[in-house]
Amino acid sequence: MRIAHVLSRLDPSDGGPPAVVSRLAAAQVRAGHEVTISAADPHDDASEFERAYARIEGYSDIRLHFWPTRSMADRFLGATALR
Numbered sequence: 749m750r751i752a753h754v755l756s757r758l759d760p761s762d763g764g765p766p767a768v769v770s771r772l773a774a775a776q777v778r779a780g781h782e783v784t785i786s787a788a789d790p791h792d793d794a795s796e797f798e799r800a801y802a803r804i805e806g807y808s809d810i811r812l813h814f815w816p817t818r819s820m821a822d823r824f825l826g827a828t829a830l831r
Contacts, residue, residue, distance in 0.1 A: 751776055751781050751784070754787070770804060770807060771804055
């Protein structure tokens with residue numbers, strides 16, 4: 749089965765959802781599923797949270813997809829341009 753989890757952030761310092769989803773996804777991978785986690789592109793060093801999650805068995809087999817984040821100004825100007 750192909751499974752996708754979508755979060756606003758995957759930062760381990762956020763606790764809660766990132767911690768739960770990363771462990772759930774790793775368990776799903778160990779059960780034989782193809783799992784993707786999609787989240788906003790980390791502005792900080794991505795290797796920091798990679799190290800935090802690397803201890804979770806199966807995490808290395810999760811596909812990670814990051815989308816670019818936009819600033820509030822970009823969002824406002826984009827919405828204004830659509831009018």
